[in-house]
Amino acid sequence: MSRETTYVGMVGDWQKLLVTLEGKIAEIPQLEPFRVKLDGMVTQALEVIKQQADLRANKQAASKQMRQLASDTQRLASAVRAVIKEHYGIRDEKLAAFGLQPFRGRKKATAPEEPVTPTAHPTDPSHQ
DSSP states (O other): OOOOOSHHHHHHHHHHHHHHHHHHTTTOGGGHHHHHHHHHHHHHHHHHHHHHHHHHHHHHHHHHHHHHHHHHHHHHHHHHHHHHHHHHOTTOGGGGGGTOOOOOOOOOOOOOOOOOOOOOOTTOGGGO
């Protein structure tokens, strides 16, 4: 007989044990208090499994709602930032207060360095 490792599997195993106990209680009457306690605990376990399923469904619904809210809010925040840039202009340092980078011009390109050509060493046999 394999041992169950999931809660649903364990509860199923306990329910089978309860059914068997109920059928054999006449043969082993001293197990009745344990059967009653086991029955109560299995009932509690079934309630907790139901609560978990409800919470999982609620979590999924909340996650979906949060994704939609994040998308809508991100779009609105982008629009607000665009209006702020329009109001102050792209170069105004006041943009930094809103977490925006003011345009400070482009860096001047430096002249590319001339490539250094290796000079032949006088003792190099390939250049003799």
